[in-house]
Amino acid sequence: MSTKQDDYPDLHKVLILTQRPRRPGPLSASLTLGWRALLKIKYVPEQLFDVTAFPVIFLLMFTYLFGGAIAGSTGEYLDFVLPGILVMSVTMITMYTGMDLNKDIQKGIFDRLRTLPFWRPAALVGALLVDAVRYLLASTIMITLGYILGFRPGNGFGGLALGVLLLLIFAFSLSWIWTFLSLVVRTEKALMGISMLILFPLTFLSSVLVDTSTMPEWLQSIVDVNPITLVVDAVRGWVHGTVTNQEIYTVLIVSLGIIVVFAPLTMYKYRNKN
Amino acid sequence: MSKSNVSDDFAIEAVNLVKKFGDLRVVDGISLKVPRGSIYGFLGPNGAGKTTTIKMLATLLRPDEGSARVMGFDLTNDANHVRQCISLTGQFASVDEDLSGLENLILIARLVGFSRKGALSRAKDLLKAFDLEDAAKRQVKKYSGGMRRRIDIAASIVTSPDLLFLDEPTTGLDPRSRNQVWDIIRALVRNGTTVFLTTQYLEEADQLADRIGVIDHGKLIAEGTSKELKASVGAGRLTVHMNTVEDLAKARRILQEMTDDQVEIDERLLRLVVHIANHIDAATAISRLVTENLQISDFSMGQPSLDEVFLTLTGKTTGQSESNEEVSNVDQAG
Numbered sequence: 139m140s141t142k143q144d145d146y147p148d149l150h151k152v153l154i155l156t157q158r159p160r161r162p163g164p165l166s167a168s169l170t171l172g173w174r175a176l177l178k179i180k181y182v183p184e185q186l187f188d189v190t191a192f193p194v195i196f197l198l199m200f201t202y203l204f205g206g207a208i209a210g211s212t213g214e215y216l217d218f219v220l221p222g223i224l225v226m227s228v229t230m231i232t233m234y235t236g237m238d239l240n241k242d243i244q245k246g247i248f249d250r251l252r253t254l255p256f257w258r259p260a261a262l263v264g265a266l267l268v269d270a271v272r273y274l275l276a277s278t279i280m281i282t283l284g285y286i287l288g289f290r291p292g293n294g295f296g297g298l299a300l301g302v303l304l305l306l307i308f309a310f311s312l313s314w315i316w317t318f319l320s321l322v323v324r325t326e327k328a329l330m331g332i333s334m335l336i337l338f339p340l341t342f343l344s345s346v347l348v349d350t351s352t353m354p355e356w357l358q359s360i361v362d363v364n365p366i367t368l369v370v371d372a373v374r375g376w377v378h379g380t381v382t383n384q385e386i387y388t389v390l391i392v393s394l395g396i397i398v399v400f401a402p403l404t405m406y407k408y409r410n411k412n
Numbered sequence: 413m414s415k416s417n418v419s420d421d422f423a424i425e426a427v428n429l430v431k432k433f434g435d436l437r438v439v440d441g442i443s444l445k446v447p448r449g450s451i452y453g454f455l456g457p458n459g460a461g462k463t464t465t466i467k468m469l470a471t472l473l474r475p476d477e478g479s480a481r482v483m484g485f486d487l488t489n490d491a492n493h494v495r496q497c498i499s500l501t502g503q504f505a506s507v508d509e510d511l512s513g514l515e516n517l518i519l520i521a522r523l524v525g526f527s528r529k530g531a532l533s534r535a536k537d538l539l540k541a542f543d544l545e546d547a548a549k550r551q552v553k554k555y556s557g558g559m560r561r562r563i564d565i566a567a568s569i570v571t572s573p574d575l576l577f578l579d580e581p582t583t584g585l586d587p588r589s590r591n592q593v594w595d596i597i598r599a600l601v602r603n604g605t606t607v608f609l610t611t612q613y614l615e616e617a618d619q620l621a622d623r624i625g626v627i628d629h630g631k632l633i634a635e636g637t638s639k640e641l642k643a644s645v646g647a648g649r650l651t652v653h654m655n656t657v658e659d660l661a662k663a664r665r666i667l668q669e670m671t672d673d674q675v676e677i678d679e680r681l682l683r684l685v686v687h688i689a690n691h692i693d694a695a696t697a698i699s700r701l702v703t704e705n706l707q708i709s710d711f712s713m714g715q716p717s718l719d720e721v722f723l724t725l726t727g728k729t730t731g732q733s734e735s736n737e738e739v740s741n742v743d744q745a746g
Contacts, residue, residue, distance in 0.1 A: 148541035149596065153536075153603040158496065158571050159525035170522040178510050181551065246506035250567065253470050254523045255495040410474060 155296050164263075165327060167256040171264025175238075179268075188234060193227040197280055201287065208348060220284045221301065221374040222346035227280065228273045228309050229341055229366060233333035235269050236282050236316025239325050243411065252408075259405055273309050277302045293379030301376035304389055308369045311393035312398035321407035333357035345370045365392050423448045423483055423575045423606035424469060430477035431464050431630075438464045440630035441478070446608060446623070448574075451601055454610040455622030461501060461630040462610040466577050469608070470500040483574050499573035501564045503580045509553040513544055513563050516552060520570045538566045542596070558589025565596055569605075576600060578609040582616060594619060618642075626725060633725050649714045650688045650697060653681070655707035661682065663706050670697055682709070 144356045162170070179185060185378060201221055205212030239262070242248045244307030251261055281289070281298065323329045343357070344366040350358050361367055372389045424446040431439040439461045444641040446452040447643035454591050456462050467473040469482060471491040480487040483497040500506070507516040526534055539548050542562045547555060552563060560710070569575055572728060582590040597620055601607055611617050617624045618638040626634040626641070634641060642648075652667075654660040667686050668675050670693070688694050694713050701708055 148537070149599045150603065152537050152541040153569065153572050153605070159527075159530070161496070162523060162525045167523055172517060173522075174508065174511065174515075174519055177515055181510050245509065246502040246504040247508045249467070249472055249500060249502050250472075250506040250520075251523070252472055252518065253495055253498065253500045254521050255492055256525075399479065 149224075152238050161255045162257075164257040164260055167260035168264040168267060171261055172267040173264075174215035175265050175268035176271075186272070186275070187225075188231050189272045190279055192231065193223070193276045193280040194283055194299060195221050196227055197283055197287075204394055216284060216287055216289045217292075217378070218349075218374070219347060220280070220289050221377045222344075222370050224277055224280055224302070225305055225308075225366060225370045225373055226341045226346045228305055229312065229369075230337055231272065232269070232312045233316050233330070233337060235265060235313040236329055236333065237326055238265060239317050240320040240323070240329050243321070244326075248411075252411075258408065259401070262314075262317050262404060262408070266310055266317075270306055272303070272329055273306055273307075277305070291377045293377055297376045297381075298381055301373040301381075304376065304386065305369060305373055306395050311396040311400075314397055314404055318400045318404040318407060321404060321411055332407060340364060340366050345374075347386060357384060365389075368392060422446060422479065422481070423450075423709070424452070424608065426469065426478065426480035428478035429465065429468055429475045429480060431461075431468060431473060432476050438630050439468065439475075442627070442630070442632050443478075444625055444632065444635070447605060448606050449601065449604055450622040451597070451607045451609065451620050452629060453617035453624040454608065455614065455617045455624055456610070456627035457535075457612060460627045462627055463579055464630075465627070466500070466579050466608070466610060470498055470577050471495055472500070493650060497574040498577065499568040499571075499575075500567045500577045501579065501581065503583070506564055507552055507567050510551060512549050512551055513539060513555070513566075514548040516567060517565065517570065520567050524571045526570075534570060538570065542566045556589075558592060559586050561585060561589065561593055562596070565593070569600065572603070573605060575606045575608065578607060578624055580610055580612065583612065590616075612652060628725070648688060648690070648694070650686050650694045651712050651714060652684045652686075652698070652701070653710040654684070655682070655709050657682065659706040660706065663701050666700055666704060666706075670700075688713075 162182060163328075197220065201212055201216050204219070205215035209215035209218060242251075252258075283301075301400060318330060321328055323332060342365045343361050345361065346366065350361050350367065368385070368388050369392075372381055372385040375385055422445050424444065426445075427443050429439055429442045430437060442461075442465055444452075454462050454465065464473065466626055468475050469480060469487070469495050471482075471487065474488065482494045483495040485497070487494060497732060507513075508519070511519065514535055517538055518531045521531035521534045522528070536545075536548075539545050542565070544559060544566070547559060552560060554597075555563065565578070565581070568578075578597070582593050585593065594616075597607055597609070609616075609620065621638065624636065624638055625632050652663060654663055657679060660677065660679065664675055664677055664684055667684060671686055672689065673687045677683070678685075686697070688697065691713060698708070698711060
């Protein structure tokens with residue numbers, strides 16, 4: 139049981155590092171953690187299934203299922219429903235952010251990251267940045283498919299791009315709700331259950347699939363204050379050139395409100411997680 | 413190194429740390445001092461509060477009561493400075509299992525502030541030093557237990573920390589990998605790092621630690637060098653296996669003459685166990701048996717097990733039957 143120093147001849151060399159680098163800036167730390175999330179996609183590309191297949195199926199299904207009945211023709215309905223499905227799909231996949239974080243917590247990497255001296259929100263911001271890439275991917279796929287099927291944005295692709303940007307901002311803010319929940323809820327399964335419980339009624343009781351004016355008044359009053367409706371109306375408006383400033387500001391204020399409430403809550407939980 | 417308060421002699425100075433989970437006081441008033449450049453072993457069974465204590469000292473958990481200075485900085489008010497001098501290797505893989513060894517080290521190097529280029533070269537140096545070059549591009553989840561532990565520790569010393577926390581660094585490792593980890597820990601300390609490690613094994617604490625604290629139910633129930641602790645526990649244990657029942661009886665009589673304690677006898681296994689103070693007494697006992705021409709099939713000298721330490725210190729067992737950890741085991745040919 140002798141100590142064999144030659145076993146690790148280079149160990150001494152790596153240990154005599156006299157100066158410590160300066161702690162990284164918030165942006166650098168966030169981008170590094172974003173890089174980590176990208177690497178995970180590299181190893182498990184199947185996880186992109188939710189942002190590729192999901193939107194395609196949704197779009198095809200709803201267009202051909204409801205098109206004739208609701209709008210008289212699938213072509214007309216497509217113009218109406220595509221912005222809605224866009225919002226619905228992206229909203230749905232925001233919940234994976236929380237699930238990824240929840241998985242991290244159950245492993246040791248969470249503790250490791252928390253003992254490193256970088257700007258703490260970077261761990262979440264980095265992941266959210268990569269999620270924005272995933273949302274963008276989902277949007278691109280859907281719009282491309284829509285175009286093939288005959289979708290033409292009335293306001294050109296510039297309006298469409300701005301609509302997508304607004305959607306990304308909203309999705310980013312929504313993600314903080316899931317990161318917060320992932321720090322509170324114990325298991326991934328429970329988290330998924332709760333997320334679905336919130337998202338399902340929220341996305342269906344909205345203007346995603348239908349015009350709200352045909353709904354009974356009591357329902358209309360609920361649907362009209364649903365944040366998803368607000369986002370769908372703004373995106374749809376931007377796509378077809380009917381958007382008002384008020385619609386845009388409302389979405390921005392709602393997004394900001396969610397971040398103001400849930401980002402600090404998330405960071406508080408992140409710091410004090412047992 | 414540069415920023416910590418050098419006039420401070422202690423790497424850790426904790427006073428009356430308490431952590432409660434609900435009504436349960438998981439850590440119940442722990443005070444300890446760890447001199448710089450030493451290895452401190454924190455010994456205790458599962459659930460004793462070892463990990464919770466480490467998490468508090470590593471700024472992951474806020475103590476409910478008490479205070480501590482780590483590398484001269486206050487644990488609660490100056491957590492960011494503390495984080496710059498410490499590193500933690502948790503009980504479970506504390507790297508990202510989905511990433512390769514190289515990617516993990518680059519990730520951490522970038523997060524402590526290395527440039528892109530600097531991070532890559534640091535990661536490569538570390539992989540080389542830890543003999544993991546061949547596995548650099550493999551996902552960590554495909555590593556063996558020993559390799560995993562090595563990448564864990566490599567990840568902890570990306571910026572050679574002043575103080576390294578190791579939570580059960582060798583639990584579940586085979587003896588060869590365990591020895592490798594021990595060698596690494598010794599090399600770290602030779603280079604001036606202070607190491608605070610937890611373990612369930614007395615032998616590990618004995619091999620590595622300058623001072624050992626024994627923890628049970630959140631309380632420090634004994635502290636000292638391994639010698640002091642073993643002295644407080646009492647003798648080591650000599651186990652002798654005989655070839656025949658007749659010899660077993662004779663051997664028992666001879667051994668009984670040498671001790672005040674009762675010699676334990678197991679006729680089915682033809683085994684005698686006697687508490688004996690040191691190796692010299694043990695050697696004398698064996699040589700007397702040999703002079704009497706008794707047939708010994710095997711004998712071994714064991715340290716007191718963790719169970720025995722606990723039995724002595726608390727008057728109860730740990731609830732896990734950790735068998736004696738043998739330090740020498742000699743086979744006699746017929």
